[in-house]
Amino acid sequence: MKASLRKYAPAGLILALLASLSAIGFAIVQRSFTLPVQISISLAVIGVALFVLLDPQKTREILTGRQARYSSNALVLALAFTGILIALNYLVYTRAPRWDLTEDQQHTLAKETLETLKSLQEPVVAEAYYSSRFPSTTAQDLLESYKYNANGKFSYEFIDPEKDPVRARSANVTRDGTIVLKQGNRSEQVTYASETDLTSALVRLANPGKRAVYFLIGHGEYSPDDSGDRSYSEIKNLLSAKNYTVNTLNLLATRNVPEDALALIIAGPDKPVSTEEISLIQAYLDRGGSLIYLAEPTIVTHFGEAEDPLATYLEKQWGIRLGQDMVIDLNYNPPSVAVSAKYAQHPITERMYNLAVVMPSARSVSPVQIEGNDVQSYVLTETAQNSWAEKDFNSLRNNQAAFNPEQDVAGPVGLTIAATNSKTNARVVVIGDSDFASNRNYAQYGNGDFLINAIDWAAKQENLINLTPKKTTQRILILRNNITLGVILLTTVFLIPGLTLVAGILVWIQRRRRG
Structure with a gap:
């Protein structure tokens, strides 16, 4: 081979080395024998072939000389060492022991x-x-x-x-x-x-049983069995996916809330629920039942001037007041849409990922103090400051709503309340809007999640098992003065790396002297 071409032989080895490294990198990242891995291996083979063709004499020396014998011994040792590493990694991967060395066992299951x-x-x-x-x-x-x-x-x-x-x-x-x-x-x-x-889901899965919820009908409510935009069929699908049995209930006809009802849902009635039905609902709650009431501003219903027995019952027995108003939120267009801007700490809201709930037409919901009862209530969601609860329905009809500090409720306005009776273990959730969870709107932001969370909590399905709590041990490094900081900086950044560098240089010099 001409000497002029022989000088390019090392380039072949460089190409082979780079291509081999690339093949290893692609194989690690992609975890399969992909096209980039195949191309890299091919380039590595081509690089070695170029070296052999351009400098065959050097190739013979490498394969037959003393260096080859040393290299072959090193190759055998390297292959043996690599094989041991592969075997150890396989054993560790398939039978890997685990140790949780944290003091409070934060990485150990309860x-x-x-x-x-x-x-x-x-x-x-x-x-x-x-x-x-x-x-x-x-x-x-x-x-x-x-x-x-x-x-x-x-x-x-x-x-x-x-x-x-x-x-x-x-x-x-x-x-x-x-x-x-x-x-x-x-x-x-x-x-x-x-x-x-x-x-909790594993416990429910391993212990199957009926988990029935009932939607009240007979007053123009949203029904889970209807189709179209004015329906809760999508909410029904979500509940069914969580192994709920979703039924409808006409109290006017049956005069009884079934014993298996984990929760009764009243979604946007267009006409008032009767006093007789309220008595049946009260009896159901007195024996530990749960109620989710999704109300609507009376201006968008056919309540008219009729009394609302359900609102009266909730205020007197549960301390939850439904305002005769409609929430105006200037942070949204149109302003008749209310948006949750603040969440309370509660099981219903802690898993919302800060997703907003958008309510197309809402009325205010607020707590009322009742002496001597066993109810604890929590305002779950509120609007932002730039909002109010408009009480003048005429101005709403004429699209001329404006804040009147003498009669309107200034924001932030409560939109949702959850309450628990500690004596009966009954639970109630009152939401100032119902069409936010309809088929048309349930997928917006956190709308569907909020209602499903509320049903889970009311049905007492949010936490079937109490896990042993773990106490987190907090440690604080207290640095006394600037001298301590300087010593830490000198030791970690300069001294230890410097000693390593000096040791490496000394070893290199000694090897050079030995020839």
Whole structure:
């Protein structure tokens, strides 16, 4: 080979080295034998071939000389060392022991969760519907912990609902970040990746039973069985996906709230609920039932001047007042739409991800102090400051609403209240709007999530199992003075790296002297 071409032979080895590194990098990132990996390997082979063709004499020396014998021994040792590393990594990956070295065991599942996993009779598969835009690290770590402790009875997979919308629809998944637990032909949905929610869903899944909720009908309410925009059929689908049995109830005909009713839902009646029905509802609540009332401003109903027995009962017995007004929110266009700007700390709102609830037409809801009763109430959502509850219906009809400090209620205005009777364990949720959860609006922001959370809480399904709480140990590094800071900086940034560098230089000099 001509000497002029031989000088380019090292370029072939450089090409082979770079291509080999690229192949390793692509294989690690893509985790499959993809086209970039194949091209990189081909370039590595071409680089070695170029070196052999351009400098065959050097190739013979490498393969037959003393250096080759040393190199072959080094190659054997390297291959043996690599094989040992591969074997150890395989054993660690397949039978990896885990140690939680934190003082308060923050990375260890609660004992109740471990007992639940141990008691599983059938395998459970978790389908985590997370798009690439939704953070999934917490969910993956949690699901991996469940899988590790379930003795082969728990597995999971992540599915991108944007890439596989058909599968997401078949699982009744309507929001990103939903986890569907499946056992046999049963399923449970979890919309918040926490140990409490996952374990509660596992308990419900392993202990199937009827969880019935009833929608009141007979007064022009939204019905879960209708279709079209003025319907709650989508809410029914969401509830069915969580293993609820959704029924309708006509108290005017049956004169009884069924014993299996976990909650009674009254969604936007167009006419008042009768006094006789209120007595039946009161008896149901007195024995520990739950009520979700989605009201509407009377100006958009056919209540007229008729008395509203349900509003009277809620105010006198539960301390919840429904205002004779309509909320005006200048932060939204049109201003007749009320938007939740503030959430209280409550199980209904803690999993809302700060998503707003948008109510197309709402009335104010406020607490009233009642002496001597056992009710505790919480205002869940409020509008922003730049809003008010308009009491002049004529100005609303003429589209001339303006804040009157003498009669209107200045913002922020309460839109939702949740209340609990500590004596009977009954629960009530009152919402100042109903069409926010209709088929037309339920998918906006947090509308559907809010109502589903409210039903879960009222039906006492939000937390079936109380996990052992973990106390977080807080540690604070107190730096006494600037001298301490200087010593830390000198040691960590300069001294330790400097000593390492000096040691390396000394070793290099000694090797040079030995020849």
